[in-house]
Amino acid sequence: MMFKVPPFVLLIPLSAVAALSGCQQTTPTAALTTAMTASETRQMTGRRFDINDERAVLTSIVQLLQDLGYKVGETDVKAGLVTGTKGAEEVVTYYGSIIRVTVTTTPIRDKGGIQVRATFQDIVQARDPRYTYARSTVGPEVYQQFFDRLAQSLFLEAHDI
Template sequence: MKKILIAIAVASSLLTGCTTTNQAVLGTTKSQVELRSFQSRAFDTTDKAFVLRSVVSTMQDLGFIIDKADTTLGTVSGTNYVVPISKLTVSVRDNKEKKQIIVRASGQVGVNPIDTPKAYQNFFNALSQSLFLEAHNVE
């Protein structure tokens, strides 16, 4: 009976430890669902290449130097070397059911993740303007 109680105690302490470690690794106290809610936007287009080009343009307009861009995976990563140094990774994927493109951005300043909605709102506002201007051939 003692062995069973010890095993239960060890198992429960390991499970509790995982929760704390997970939050420490992510560097934020916000839930992933909450983060995803302001890190993602849907755009009413099915042209993934067009959206990727707009993401690159927007990031460059915001002062980011593009480190990697992969059209097959639909990802763009860039670094802004203004102090403090910040990084931004954007993924673009199809939502064929709704005929939309889903764009998700994830950023960090220094070693800390960006977990405030305002920074992402600024990026998505600039991206929306870029998509509109490019769709209407405005330079």
């Protein structure tokens, strides 16, 4: 014998699934791994400059970020760090586009000189972070150009231009 099931009863398990899936969180392990090894990343995003004045290099980095139209955010001489942003920091409508950069300096003890490292992120920011994503526009050529310009910037400052 078959019972006649009212159609809305079928929706009860569906609702339960919907309620649970609404709160589904993925384990964020992917965020702390990268496709490249640390040394590969460091090679692509870093360059050694033959100068021992870390403060002068940090000044050049700030000048370069100004050249490139970035707003300088955090600076810390003791940590050897400058950060900058370009684009919409506040998401006024649904989405905003922002480029974030972190540049660090590290004195190289044995060989001498300063290692400069940059990390760029090109982000489409949503008001709800779950809809924020990164664009894959930041390749090796971006870093190449950045360091070429930094070399120019160091040269210009060394000659007071």
